[in-house]
Structures are given as C-alpha cells and as structure tokens.
Amino acid sequence: MQKKLVLIGGGWMRDGDTEEVDSFAVQLTNKPSPLALFVPTASRDEEAYIEGFRDVYGWKLGCRTEVLRSFDWELDEKTIREKILGADLIYLGGGNYVTMLSLWKKQGLDRTILEAWERGVVLVGISAGAICWFNKGMRSHYEEKGIS
Known part of the structure; x- marks a missing residue:
C-alpha cells in the first residue's frame, strides 16, 4: 500500500493560502467524493476552524466531511477507530502541539x-498536525520554545 503524507508549514485554509496543496491532497485519494476527516x-x-474545514474541503473541494472532536470526553475507542479507519483523507489541524499529542496518546x-x-x-x-510525524522539530509556542 502506498503511503501518502502531505505536510503544510502554515497558512490559513479559509483564506485560500493552502488551496493548491489542499486540492492536491484530495486528488491523492483517487476518489471523486472522498470522505475527509478533520481532527x-x-x-x-x-x-470556526471546523467550519472553515467544511467550507474548503466540503463545498470547494467536493469531499464528504466529518469531524473527530478529541475534546468530546464521551468519545470511545470504537468510534475513534471507525471514524479514522473509515476516512479516505485525514486532516490534522494546527494549534497547540503539546496539548494535541497528550490527548492523542490518552485516547x-x-x-x-x-x-x-x-x-x-x-x-x-x-x-502542529504536520510536525507531529517527526522525532524532532522546531516549534515556537508560548509553553516552550526550541527543539522538542
């Protein structure tokens, strides 16, 4: 199975900054109306970020969209697996890297x-959704600065 990873350093999806790479990512699914899951x-x-994802990936790029809300404390392992493994494309959003990884590991x-x-x-x-796939990387955040 070919593995496909599309990493974006920054930009605002809703403002069109990442339009070309978002379109490319959807094309990589090789499906006319792929299921795109936003995490x-x-x-x-x-x-607002969720609505931006739905606007871009749903309306503009023609995907069926779903959201996996990690801060939904009633989220169970079965639901997590069904949503993630049922997607054609998974979009990992930006923000606080430390919070994201901590919660992901717990769940x-x-x-x-x-x-x-x-x-x-x-x-x-x-x-944050791009840097998490590396053993080391540079980040600048209010909690810590430097290499992690």
Missing part, C-alpha cells in the same frame, strides 16, 4: 492515525 485537537476543537488516536496511514489513507497535516 482539530490542536485548536481545542475550535468551531489512542496517535496509534490509530498511524494505522490508517499504513493502510493508505492520505494524511494531511498543518503546523
């Missing part, structure tokens, strides 16, 4: 997202 953990499941999202990628699901990550 906005790093932004604490921010509603098992990190392992399930990796499993989806190994099965051929296209992974798209921006900022």
Whole structure:
C-alpha cells in the first residue's frame, strides 16, 4: 500500500493560502467524493476552524466531511477507530502541539492515525498536525520554545 503524507508549514485554509496543496491532497485519494476527516485537537476543537474545514474541503473541494472532536470526553475507542479507519483523507489541524499529542496518546488516536496511514489513507497535516510525524522539530509556542 502506498503511503501518502502531505505536510503544510502554515497558512490559513479559509483564506485560500493552502488551496493548491489542499486540492492536491484530495486528488491523492483517487476518489471523486472522498470522505475527509478533520481532527482539530490542536485548536481545542475550535468551531470556526471546523467550519472553515467544511467550507474548503466540503463545498470547494467536493469531499464528504466529518469531524473527530478529541475534546468530546464521551468519545470511545470504537468510534475513534471507525471514524479514522473509515476516512479516505485525514486532516490534522494546527494549534497547540503539546496539548494535541497528550490527548492523542490518552485516547489512542496517535496509534490509530498511524494505522490508517499504513493502510493508505492520505494524511494531511498543518503546523502542529504536520510536525507531529517527526522525532524532532522546531516549534515556537508560548509553553516552550526550541527543539522538542
């Protein structure tokens, strides 16, 4: 299975900054109307970010969209696995890297997202959602600065 990872350093999806790379990521699914799953953990499941994802990936790029809200404390492992493994494309949003990884590890999202990628699901990550796939990287955040 071919693994596809699309990483974006920054920009604002809703303002069109990442339009070309977002379109490219959707094309990588090789499906006319792929299911795109947004995981906005790093932004604490921010509603405006979710709406921006639906506008861009749903309306503009023709995807069916779903959201996995990590801060939904009633979220169970079965639901997490169904949503993640059922997606054609997973978009990992930007925000607080430390919060995101901490919550993912508690809920098992990190392992399930990796499993989806190994099965051929296209992974798209921006900022925190991009840097999380590396052993080391530079980040600048109010909590810590430097290499992590």
